[in-house]
Amino acid sequence: MTEARESAGPHARRVPGTPCWVSLMAHGLAATEEFYGELFGWEFRPGPQQLGPYVRALLDGHEVAGMGQLPPDHRLPIAWTPYLAAADVDHTADTVRECGGTVAVGPLDAAEAGRMAIAADPSGAVFGIWQGAAHLGTTLTGVPGTxxxxxxxxxxxxxxxxxxxxxxxxxxxxxxxxxxxxxxxxxxxxxxxxxxxxxxxxxxxxxxxxxxxxxxxxxxxxxxxxxxxxxxxxxxxxxxxxxxxxxxxxxxxxxxxxxxxx
The missing domain is CATH 3.10.180.10 (2,3-Dihydroxybiphenyl 1,2-Dioxygenase, domain 1)
Structure with a gap:
């Protein structure tokens, strides 16, 4: 666990499969920001809005996580979702399907941040796939709040x-x-x-x-x-x-x- 965290950094190459982002979709975005802001010392700024209201959480100016607002009629479990790096999210999404998984969202472009999809493995566990721009993603590791x-x-x-x-x-x-x-x-x-x-x-x-x-x-x-x-x-x-x-x-x-x- 420690090795994985220490090897990451702002200039680290995102090897395909590397967890590179975590995101939470919640119903009450403002209250959720308040909870995590108090708990982890995060600050927030707007992020890509392709799937609705979304903010990036920052710690000491570094992006560490994302949070979005679910539509009122959404019944999905409220859960943190890890995103796994991909060199080609479209190809990875095809491989997910070929191996018995499902792709629920995308692949789609997330403004300047990159390209993403949300998928599930054959047992139903949800994860994201992220083909990120080089300068975006979790770059701060190994300190409280990350x-x-x-x-x-x-x-x-x-x-x-x-x-x-x-x-x-x-x-x-x-x-x-x-x-x-x-x-x-x-x-x-x-x-x-x-x-x-x-x-x-x-x-x-x-x-x-x-x-x-x-x-x-x-x-x-x-x-x-x-x-x-x-x-x-x-x-x-x-x-x-x-x-x-x-x-x-x-x-x-x-x-x-x-x-x-x-």
Whole structure:
């Protein structure tokens, strides 16, 4: 996890398959901006409006995430969505379909930002595909308030790993454990994302991608989430990469916060 974050930067080449952006579609954009602005110290400026009102979140002047407003009649789950880099989004979208996935939006141009599509893997987990302009995308990493990791929570990893390997060229590295179904996806020898098979523990949510954001203190972040109208879904626990907890914003969008030991 740490390697993937440290290798990114404003001049890093976006290897196809690299998580390069995270975006949240919510119903109340102004209230959502207020929540994340308070929690992570983000500021906002307008972004591409092809899919409706949209803002880019900035930290110390660097773009770190995006947020848009869903139409009132939209019934999709409110969720953070990672975007995976592509050299040719149209070709990648065709490959998604050929491998049993679906493409729900696009490919379409997003003003000067690049070209994008929103897709789902064969299990139904939604992700974005981004053919970005060279100067756009998440460039600030490894500091509080930035995306630190993206993880697919799914039923089992074996079949879905083949989909992502074929579409994006990942190499997979299983975590060897009798009771832990986990695969790390690698590009050019570095970890960029994880797949976590949890079986029937998914319940009614279904397979989904989950974004981790770095914070200075998980406990402080949990108190702030609650004060701002969010909920704690899983209390602080230790992981191989640092202390972590899972929360939801006031509209129910799930994400994790991680306190990374430096």
């Amino acid at each position: 995306p630190a990791w993206n993880e697919l929570i799914t039923f089992e990893t074996e079949s879905v790993a083949k989909f992502y390997e074929t579409v994006f060229g990942y190499e997979k590295e299983p975590v060897v454990s009798a009771d832990f179904d986990y695969v790390t996806l690698h590009l050019e020898g570095r970890p960029v994302a994880g797949l976590h098979g949890v079986g029937h523990a998914l319940r009614d949510r279904g397979p989904h991608w989950q974004t981790y954001f770095e914070v200075t203190s998980v406990e402080a972040a949990l108190r702030q989430v609650a004060d701002l109208g969010g909920r704690v879904l899983r209390q602080t626990h230790d992981s191989p990469h640092g202390r972590v907890a899972t929360v939801a914003d006031p509209e129910g969008a799930m994400f994790s916060v991680i306190e990374n030991p430096h």
